[in-house]
Amino acid sequence: MATQNNRNNNNRDNGNKPVDTRNKYCRFKKNGIKYVDYKDPNFLLKFVNEQGRLLPRRITGTSLKFQRKVAQAVAKARHLALMPYVTDALK
Numbered sequence: 001m002a003t004q005n006n007r008n009n010n011n012r013d014n015g016n017k018p019v020d021t022r023n024k025y026c027r028f029k030k031n032g033i034k035y036v037d038y039k040d041p042n043f044l045l046k047f048v049n050e051q052g053r054l055l056p057r058r059i060t061g062t063s064l065k066f067q068r069k070v071a072q073a074v075a076k077a078r079h080l081a082l083m084p085y086v087t088d089a090l091k
Contacts, residue, residue: 024058024060024061025061026061026062026063026066027061027062028062028063028066028069029063029066033066035069036066036069036070036072036073037073038072038073038074038076038077038080038082039077039082041077041082041083044070044073044074044077044083045083046060047060047062047070047074048074048083051086051087052083052084052085052086052087054070054071054074
């Protein structure tokens, strides 16, 4: 017997509200950035939430290669006291 396909083709999650279908892109690849500068904390704050934790790839749209580079850059910036480790009012 054939199995049922439970996917909805109308971009709705359980029929309640529309699913966000924006195309995510890696801003590093789009802008041709090859190096993530750890000395620029204002740029790195775009990848950190209010508590100081890194935002995941599924939210930022960053590729795996550059997500690793962002994580290393944030770690370096925190080590050099350019960015805080934890805070309540980061943004």
